[in-house]
Amino acid sequence: MNQDDLSLSDEEWDARYFGLINELAQENASRYEVQTDKLLKKRVLKIEFNGAIIEFKLTPQGCWFCTNDPQSQQNTNSWIRMGWGKSAKRRALPFYFAKAEASVIIDQQD
Amino acid sequence: MKNLISKHMIVVVALLLTFPLFPPLNPAFAGVVPRPITPCNIEIGDAHISKSLLRTRGLIAVKVNAKSQCNKPIRGLVLTVEIYKEGLLFDHRVAKTEVIFKGVVIQNRVVKNQKTYVKCRSNKWTIYYGIAHAEAIVNGESMKTLRVRSENIGPLQCGN
Numbered sequence: 001m002n003q004d005d006l007s008l009s010d011e012e013w014d015a016r017y018f019g020l021i022n023e024l025a026q027e028n029a030s031r032y033e034v035q036t037d038k039l040l041k042k043r044v045l046k047i048e049f050n051g052a053i054i055e056f057k058l059t060p061q062g063c064w065f066c067t068n069d070p071q072s073q074q075n076t077n078s079w080i081r082m083g084w085g086k087s088a089k090r091r092a093l094p095f096y097f098a099k100a101e102a103s104v105i106i107d108q109q110d
Numbered sequence: 111m112k113n114l115i116s117k118h119m120i121v122v123v124a125l126l127l128t129f130p131l132f133p134p135l136n137p138a139f140a141g142v143v144p145r146p147i148t149p150c151n152i153e154i155g156d157a158h159i160s161k162s163l164l165r166t167r168g169l170i171a172v173k174v175n176a177k178s179q180c181n182k183p184i185r186g187l188v189l190t191v192e193i194y195k196e197g198l199l200f201d202h203r204v205a206k207t208e209v210i211f212k213g214v215v216i217q218n219r220v221v222k223n224q225k226t227y228v229k230c231r232s233n234k235w236t237i238y239y240g241i242a243h244a245e246a247i248v249n250g251e252s253m254k255t256l257r258v259r260s261e262n263i264g265p266l267q268c269g270n
Contacts, residue, residue, distance in 0.1 A: 008155035008175045013224055014162035022167050077208040080228060081270070095229070103225060 017106055025098040032094035039063075039093060040086060052104045056097075060084060063093065065100040067107065074107040076100075137194050137201055137241055137257075149181035150248065156260045157193060157238035159268065160227055172204075172268050173227035174240030174260065179220050180248065187211040187246040191226040195270055196237035204228045204238075204270050215246075234269030 025032070035056075039045040045056040052069035062081040069075060078099070082092040153176065160173040176191045193205040207226040215221055226240070239260040246253060 008153065008177060008222075010175070010222070010224060011162060013222075014160060014173075015166065017224070018160070018163045018166050073211060073213050075210040075212065076225060077210070078225065079206040081202070081204040092229075099225075106225075 017102060020102040020105060021095070021098045024101050025095055028098070028101075029094065032097045035097055036090055036093040040089060049101050050104050050108065052108075054100050054104065056100070058089065063089065063096055065096070065103075067100065067104050069104055069107060072104070072107045074110060076103040076107060078103070137192070137203070137259075150184075151180070152176060152178045152189065152242050152244045152255050152258060154191065154240050154242040154258050154260055156262045156264075157240055157266060159266055163227070170230040170268055171227045172230065172238050172266055172270075173224075174238075174242075175222060175224045175226070176240070176242035177220050177222045178244050179218060180215070180246075181217055182248055183217050184215050184246040184248050185213070187215050187221065187244060189221065189223045189244045190242065191223045192241045193226055193228055194239055194241065196239075228270055230268035230270060232269030233267050235265040235267055236269055237263060237265050238268070239263045 035045060035047065039056055039058060043058045047054050047056075050069075051071050052067050055064075055066045055068070057064045057066075059079070061084055062079055064077070064079045066077045067075050080092070080096060082089045082096075155175045157172050157174050160171045163169050163171045163173075172193060174191055174193050176189060178187065178189050188208055188210050190206065190208045192203055194201045194203050205226050205228040207223060209221075209223040209225065211221060223242070241257050241259050243257045244255045
């Protein structure tokens with residue numbers, strides 16, 4: 001068994017996960033901008049990505065996402081503190097969209 | 111009347127100061143389990159600066175990992191990790207991730223939640239720690255673990 005399987009740190013997994021987030025953030029920058037506007041306006045947003053449904057919901061201080069993927073053995077729910085203001089959320093949301101989509105891809109591969 | 115107000119003020123201030131000491135209200139009072147003591151357990155790491163994100167994107171983020179292992183097959187495992195930062199009166203939650211394993215997790219398989227991190231906004235030294243807990247169906251019974259906290263809590267150069 002790989003030592004990383006037993007330990008809490010996993011450099012290889014982190015590199016894959018963060019690499020994927022960076023790649024998605026760059027590739028889909030304009031789509032994420034549109035999604036950011038929609039989410040800030042309506043406070044909830046549902047998208048389909050790789051066959052999975054991802055639901056985003058703004059809270060006063062941050063944002064939730066919940067993935068629902070019938071093809072995968074795993075789903076992920078996540079909340080992150082972004083700050084009270086709209087501008088703080090606008091800055092953080094594009095990267096958060098990339099994080100949600102990377103979660104779907106990683107869950108499908110695991 | 112003035113005397114009454116000042117007495118009330120003292121009581122309010124005293125209550126606010128003791129508020130973080132009430133265990134149910136302060137997440138920092140979650141139990142610390144340095145080494146798992148049962149064959150069906152969860153383990154949480156310390157809050158740390160993610161080297162991978164710093165290397166690949168030059169971004170500084172605080173990350174906490176957790177893992178679960180059980181000597182019996184389990185079903186419907188939800189492994190939750192939360193990151194808290196210490197505050198003056200209360201500790202503030204800054205991130206939370208729940209990884210839901212839909213199928214059966216075979217006995218002794220290590221499953222991890224490595225997706226919990228928060229990006230730093232400044233270089234301010236701040237104390238962070240993680241809290242993990244899990245729930246699953248073991249032998250047909252719904253079980254919940256205790257909330258466990260990172261063993262070592264120290265300041266990181268990461269304002270949030």
